[in-house]
Amino acid sequence: MIWDYLKDKKKYLFPALIFLLLVDIAQLLVPLMTKKAIDGLRQSPNMNDLLVTGLIIFGLAVSVFIFRFSWRYFLLRMAFKIVVNLRNKIYYNLLKFSQHFFGKWETGDIMARAINDMRAVQRMFSFGIVTIVDAIVLGIASLIFMFSFHVKLTLIALAPMPILIFAVWFFEDKIHRTFREVQEKFSGLQNFVQEDFSGIFVIKAFNRELNEKNRFAKENQEYVDKNLKVARLFATLRPFIMFIVGLSNLLVLYFGGKLVISGELQLGSFFAFFQYLQYMSWPMMALGFAINLYQRGKASLSRVEDITEREPIVYDRENALDVDDIDSVSLKVKDLSFKYDNANESALKNINFEVKKGESVGIIGRIGSGKTTLVKNISRLVKIPEDTIIVNNRDINDYKLSSLRNMISYVPQDSFLFSTTIRENIAYFNPDMSIEKIKKAAEIADLKDAIDDLPKKYDTKLGERGVNLSGGQKQRMTIARAILKDAPFFIFDDSFSSIDTNTEEKILNNLKDILKNKTTIIIAHRISTIKYVDKIMVLDEGKIVEKGTHEELIKKQGEYYNIYKIQELKEKIAKE
Amino acid sequence: MPRHPRVVPEDNKKRKFDIDLLFWLLSYIKDKKFLVGVSVLLILLSAGLGLASPHIVRVGIDDYIGKGDYNGLLTLAVIYFFIRVFYFASQFGQMYLTAYLGQKIMYRMRLDIFEHVIKLKKSYFDKNPIGKIMTRVTTDVKALNELLTSGFVNFFSQSLMLMGILVFLFLEAWKLTLILLVITMPLLIIGTILFRKKITVLYRKIRTQIAKINSFLQESISGMSIIQLFNRQEYNSNKFMKLNNEWYNYSVDSMITRATFFPFISFLSMFAQAIIVYLGGRLVFENFITFGSLFLFLRYMRMFFRPLRQISQQYNILQRAMAASEKINNILDRKKSEVYTKEGGYKGELKGEIEFKNVWFAYEEDEYVLKDVSFKINVGETIAIVGPTGSGKTTIINLIGKFYDIQRGEIFVDGINIEDWDIQYLRKQLGIVLQDVFLFSGNIFENITFYNPDFDEKEVEELAEYVNADKFINKLTNRYETKILERGKTLSFGQRQLLSFTRTLSYEPKMFILDEATSNIDSETEKYIQDATEKLTSDRTSIIIAHRLSTIENADRILVVHKGEIRERGTHKELIQKEGLYYDLYQLQSIEENQPAK
Ligand SMILES: Nc1ncnc2c1ncn2[C@@H]1O[C@H](COP(=O)(O)OP(=O)(O)OP(=O)(O)O)[C@@H](O)[C@H]1O
Numbered sequence A: 001m002i003w004d005y006l007k008d009k010k011k012y013l014f015p016a017l018i019f020l021l022l023v024d025i026a027q028l029l030v031p032l033m034t035k036k037a038i039d040g041l042r043q044s045p046n047m048n049d050l051l052v053t054g055l056i057i058f059g060l061a062v063s064v065f066i067f068r069f070s071w072r073y074f075l076l077r078m079a080f081k082i083v084v085n086l087r088n089k090i091y092y093n094l095l096k097f098s099q100h101f102f103g104k105w106e107t108g109d110i111m112a113r114a115i116n117d118m119r120a121v122q123r124m125f126s127f128g129i130v131t132i133v134d135a136i137v138l139g140i141a142s143l144i145f146m147f148s149f150h151v152k153l154t155l156i157a158l159a160p161m162p163i164l165i166f167a168v169w170f171f172e173d174k175i176h177r178t179f180r181e182v183q184e185k186f187s188g189l190q191n192f193v194q195e196d197f198s199g200i201f202v203i204k205a206f207n208r209e210l211n212e213k214n215r216f217a218k219e220n221q222e223y224v225d226k227n228l229k230v231a232r233l234f235a236t237l238r239p240f241i242m243f244i245v246g247l248s249n250l251l252v253l254y255f256g257g258k259l260v261i262s263g264e265l266q267l268g269s270f271f272a273f274f275q276y277l278q279y280m281s282w283p284m285m286a287l288g289f290a291i292n293l294y295q296r297g298k299a300s301l302s303r304v305e306d307i308t309e310r311e312p313i314v315y316d317r318e319n320a321l322d323v324d325d326i327d328s329v330s331l332k333v334k335d336l337s338f339k340y341d342n343a344n345e346s347a348l349k350n351i352n353f354e355v356k357k358g359e360s361v362g363i364i365g366r367i368g369s370g371k372t373t374l375v376k377n378i379s380r381l382v383k384i385p386e387d388t389i390i391v392n393n394r395d396i397n398d399y400k401l402s403s404l405r406n407m408i409s410y411v412p413q414d415s416f417l418f419s420t421t422i423r424e425n426i427a428y429f430n431p432d433m434s435i436e437k438i439k440k441a442a443e444i445a446d447l448k449d450a451i452d453d454l455p456k457k458y459d460t461k462l463g464e465r466g467v468n469l470s471g472g473q474k475q476r477m478t479i480a481r482a483i484l485k486d487a488p489f490f491i492f493d494d495s496f497s498s499i500d501t502n503t504e505e506k507i508l509n510n511l512k513d514i515l516k517n518k519t520t521i522i523i524a525h526r527i528s529t530i531k532y533v534d535k536i537m538v539l540d541e542g543k544i545v546e547k548g549t550h551e552e553l554i555k556k557q558g559e560y561y562n563i564y565k566i567q568e569l570k571e572k573i574a575k576e
Numbered sequence B: 001m002p003r004h005p006r007v008v009p010e011d012n013k014k015r016k017f018d019i020d021l022l023f024w025l026l027s028y029i030k031d032k033k034f035l036v037g038v039s040v041l042l043i044l045l046s047a048g049l050g051l052a053s054p055h056i057v058r059v060g061i062d063d064y065i066g067k068g069d070y071n072g073l074l075t076l077a078v079i080y081f082f083i084r085v086f087y088f089a090s091q092f093g094q095m096y097l098t099a100y101l102g103q104k105i106m107y108r109m110r111l112d113i114f115e116h117v118i119k120l121k122k123s124y125f126d127k128n129p130i131g132k133i134m135t136r137v138t139t140d141v142k143a144l145n146e147l148l149t150s151g152f153v154n155f156f157s158q159s160l161m162l163m164g165i166l167v168f169l170f171l172e173a174w175k176l177t178l179i180l181l182v183i184t185m186p187l188l189i190i191g192t193i194l195f196r197k198k199i200t201v202l203y204r205k206i207r208t209q210i211a212k213i214n215s216f217l218q219e220s221i222s223g224m225s226i227i228q229l230f231n232r233q234e235y236n237s238n239k240f241m242k243l244n245n246e247w248y249n250y251s252v253d254s255m256i257t258r259a260t261f262f263p264f265i266s267f268l269s270m271f272a273q274a275i276i277v278y279l280g281g282r283l284v285f286e287n288f289i290t291f292g293s294l295f296l297f298l299r300y301m302r303m304f305f306r307p308l309r310q311i312s313q314q315y316n317i318l319q320r321a322m323a324a325s326e327k328i329n330n331i332l333d334r335k336k337s338e339v340y341t342k343e344g345g346y347k348g349e350l351k352g353e354i355e356f357k358n359v360w361f362a363y364e365e366d367e368y369v370l371k372d373v374s375f376k377i378n379v380g381e382t383i384a385i386v387g388p389t390g391s392g393k394t395t396i397i398n399l400i401g402k403f404y405d406i407q408r409g410e411i412f413v414d415g416i417n418i419e420d421w422d423i424q425y426l427r428k429q430l431g432i433v434l435q436d437v438f439l440f441s442g443n444i445f446e447n448i449t450f451y452n453p454d455f456d457e458k459e460v461e462e463l464a465e466y467v468n469a470d471k472f473i474n475k476l477t478n479r480y481e482t483k484i485l486e487r488g489k490t491l492s493f494g495q496r497q498l499l500s501f502t503r504t505l506s507y508e509p510k511m512f513i514l515d516e517a518t519s520n521i522d523s524e525t526e527k528y529i530q531d532a533t534e535k536l537t538s539d540r541t542s543i544i545i546a547h548r549l550s551t552i553e554n555a556d557r558i559l560v561v562h563k564g565e566i567r568e569r570g571t572h573k574e575l576i577q578k579e580g581l582y583y584d585l586y587q588l589q590s591i592e593e594n595q596p597a598k
C-alpha cells in the first residue's frame, strides 16, 4: 500500500536514501577521526597530523551539511508531491462521484481527510522514512561495530531485545486503531464546526448559541479523550524502549564488569564498547518515533484512500456515445423505479411517460412525491437501471455523461451560487461567454435592473451561496445561468417558488421564445406556473397518478382538480 | 442589491507582536500552574536521571571494575536498575502530563474560539468563507499542538540541559569553552535571525493557502451537482490543482529554508569539533590541559549541540505556531465591534408590538436597502408584507431580530428601543421561519426540537401531526429517529421547509415571523399549515411575507414594499380600492388565475 506511492517517485526517493546513508556514514566517521587524533596525541604528538585531522573533520562537516540539505530536499519534495497528488486525486474523484456518495458523506468529513489527514501522510513519507532508515542503518552499523569488537558482550547487550520486539508488536496495532479513532473524531469536530457556521443564522434566530457551545464542548471533549488515549500509549512505549536500552546497558555493565574483573577483558576495550553501546540508543529511540509516524500515516492514508480508491457509481461506460442530435431531445421513461440507498421505500415507482421533441411537461405533486428525484434520474445524477430512460431513442446509460449534461439546462430547486462574481455565476457553463449574452440572460430572468443598480454591476462578488442576494434574486440567478447554457432540454425544478407572481409572469413570458422548440420539464406547486405546458403529470408517492392537459385533468375531477380547487378557492377568498 | 461583500483583509493586517501572541498562548497556562510545575519537576527529574546513568557507568568503570570491586559493582548495578525504573516512570509521567496539558489547553482554546465565532455578527459570516473560518477553530488550533505538547516543555528542559552542560564544560576547560562559544555563537545567532525572517513569511503564506484550499473544497462539495450539470469538472480541477500547486511551492520554499537551517546547526557542531581537535590538541601538546579533559570535553561538546539542535527545532515549531495563532487572534480580536452579546439589556416578556421609525439600513455602506421605513404593528395583529423580489422584505425581518445594525432611525419592540433589549432574550421569544431553510445533521426529533431537552416524544409527534408533517416522517426508516444529513440533504425540499416550520412552532414563540415559509410546499399541505398557524397565532402578533397574495388572505393589514420603501399600506379592501401597486399585482394575478391554461 505504501510502496504504491513510492514506486513512481524513485527519482526522489533514491537520491534521498543515498544522501541519508552518506550522512550516517560521515557521522560515524567523525568520532573515528577524533579518536584517531586523540590516539595520535597520546602516542606521538604531531601538530601537522592534528591539523590534517582537524581539516578532515571540517571537510566532513561541510559534506554532512550538503548531504543533510540534499536528503531533505529530495525527500520532502517527494512527500509534498505525494500529498499534492493525493489531494488532487481526492478532488478529481469527488468530481466524479454522484449523489449516492454525497448523500452519505458529510462535507466536514471529506475536508478533514483532504487537509488534516494529509499532514500525517506527509510526515510518514518524509520523516517517517528518515527515522526508519536511521534506525535501520545506525542500528546495523552499531551492531556491526559491536560484534566485531566483542561478540559475547554484544550478545549480552542484545539479550533484552526480544521483550522490545514483543512490546512493539503489542503496541503497533493498538496505536493504529487509536489513531484512526482520533482522526475520525477530528472529522466529527470539523463537521460540527462547518455545519454550525453554515447554519449560523438559524442558531442566532433561535438563540441557541449557548446550546451549540455545549454541544461543541462534547465533541471537543471526545476528541481530546481520544488524543489522550494515544498519548498514554506513547508515554508508555517510548520510555519503555529507553528502559530496554537501560537494561541492555545494565547487563553489559554488570557482566562486562565481571569479565574485566576476571581479567578476560581489558578495561580499555570495555570502555570503548560502552561508547558503541551508546550509539545503539539513538536507533532505538528512532524506532519509537518511526512507529509513531508510520502508524499515524498509515491510519490517515487509509482514510484518504476511502475516497481516492473509491470507484464512482455513475460513470461513462466503455464506448459511451455523444448525443447525436444535440439540438432536440425526446425522452421516454419506461417502468422507472428508483430507491435511495438509505431509504425504506422507493422514491419512484414504475414511472412511464413520454416527451416528444419540443414538448413541455409540467409536474405537480405533494412534497416528497418524487418530482426532484425524477429529474435527477433524467440528468443521471444518480445511477439508473438499464433501459428505463430513453433519450433520442437510446438508453441514457449509453451516452457520455458530459454529452448528456451538455444538452440539459437545469435549474435546481436549491438555488446554489458560487462565491464569485455575478458574471461568472451566470456564465457558469462557459466563462468565456460574451458580456452581451450574459446581459441578455439576466434580462430574460428579470435581473437586469437589479444588477444595474449595483456599483460594480456584473463584477459584483457574491458571498458564499450568494448570501448577499435576496431569495428571489438567487433563484433568478440560477434561471439566468440555465438560460445562458441554452441547451435543448430545460428542467425547472420549482424554480419560481421565491419569485412574486408578477415577476414570474414576466420571466415566463420572456422564456416563451426561448423554450419554443425546446423540450421542457417544469416542476411547480402552483398551477399558474405550469399553465403554458403541453401536458401535466401529477405525482404522488412516487407514482404518476394523473396525466393529461389542464382541461382533461380538470374534467377528470381527480387530484389535479383538487389542487386547482384549493388554489382557486384561496384566490376567491382573497378577492372576497 | 448588494455591493460586493468585502472580504475582511485579515491576511494583510499588520502583524501583531510575537510577544503579544506568546502572552495570549501563555494565558491559557495560567490556571494550570500546578500541573505545569509538576511537569517541570518531572522534566528535571527525568533529565537528572538521564544524566545519572552515564555517570554511574563511569563510576562503575573507574571505581569498581578498574579496582576489581565485585560487590560494589553488584550494588551499583542494582542502583542503576532502579534509576532506570524511575527514569521510565518519570518519563511516562512527563510525557503524559505534557500531552494532557496540551490537550486541555487546546480544548479550551477551541471552545473559546468557537464560542467567540458563533457570537460574531451575521455580517461576519456573510463576508468570510466558512471554509476559512473553520480552519481557525480546527486546523489552526491543531498547529499549536506541537508547541503546547512538546514545544514549551522541550524548550524549557533543553535549555536547562544546555545550561547544565555549559557549566560542566566551563568547569572542565573554560578556555576551550570560551573559544567554542566565540566561534559558534555569532554564526548561530545570525543564522537564526535570517531563518526567522524567511520562515515566518512562508508559514503565513502556507496557512493562508490551506484556508483557501479548504474554502474551495467546501464550496465545491456543496455545489457538486451544479459543477457536474454544467460540466465544469475540468475547469474546477484545474483551479484546485493551481491552489494545490501554490501550496506545494510555498511548502518547498519553506522546506529549503529549514533544510538549510537545521543542517547548519549540525554543521556548527562538527565545525566546533574540528576546532577543538586542533586547538585542544595543541593545548594538550603544550600541557595547558590534560589529555583526559580534552577527551571529556569532546564528549560533552557533542552533548552540548544536541539540545541546541532541539532548541532550534522548537524554535521552528514556535514560528509555525505563531503563524497559526496570528490567524486565530485576528478572529478573537474582533471583540467589541462585531460581537452582539450586550449584557444587562431589557428582559421582558414579549407582547408583540413593533414600531419602525424612519429606519434607514444598508448592508454595505451607502447602499441603502431600506429607506426611511416607518410602520407600526400592534399587539395581536397579523401583518403581511408584500412586494416584488429584492424589495427589502427579508431585510425588515432581519432588523426585527436585530441581526444587523441600522444606520439611521429607531426600532421599538414593545415600546422599548431595540438597542436596549437583551438580544438573546428577544430572539428567544421570536419565532422566525427563515426563507433559507437550514437543518442540522441529527435525527428528525432533534431537528424539530433543535436540541431543546424540554420536549418529549409525544409533544413532538402531536406537533408534527398538527402541520401534517407526520405523514412523511412516519414513512422514514426510523421515523423520528431517522438520521438526516447536513442541511437535510436526504429529504425533499418541501419536507425540509416543513420541518423548519415545525421547528419554529415547537418553540411556542410569542410572535411569529414567516418569511416565505411555504414557498416550496404544495397547496394541500399548505392548507394544513395555514390552519394550524391560524390557531396558534390567533392571539399573537404575526408577520407574514409571501409572494402569493392568496397566502396572506387573513392578514389584518398589508404593507407593500417597493425598492426599500413602504409604498402602500392598509387592509386588502383599502388597497384594492386605491388601485395602486398592490392593485396592479393583484389584478395581474387574478387574470392568470382565471385563465390558467392555453
Ligand atoms: N447579506 C446581505 N448583504 C448585502 N446585501 C444584501 C444582503 N441580503 C440582502 N441584500 C440585498 O438587499 C436587498 C433586499 O433584499 P431582501 O432579502 O430584503 O429582499 P426580499 O424583499 O426579501 O426579496 P425576496 O422576495 O427575493 O426574498 C436586495 O437587493 C439584496 O440583494
Ligand SMILES: Nc1ncnc2c1ncn2[C@@H]1O[C@H](COP(=O)(O)OP(=O)(O)OP(=O)(O)O)[C@@H](O)[C@H]1O
Residues within 6 Å of the ligand: A103, A340, A341, A342, A343, A347, A365, A366, A367, A368, A369, A370, A371, A372, A373, A374, A413, A494, B472, B489, B490, B491, B492, B493, B494, B495, B520
Ligand atoms: N438523498 C436522499 N436519500 C434518501 N431519501 C431521499 C433523498 N432525497 C430525497 N429522498 C426522499 O425521496 C422522496 C422523494 O423526494 P423528492 O426530492 O424527489 O421529492 P419532491 O417531489 O421533489 O418534493 P418537494 O416538492 O418537496 O421538492 C422523499 O420522501 C425524500 O425524503
Ligand SMILES: [Mg+2]
Residues within 6 Å of the ligand: A371, A372, A373, A413, A493, A494, B492, B493, B494
Ligand atoms: Mg423537489
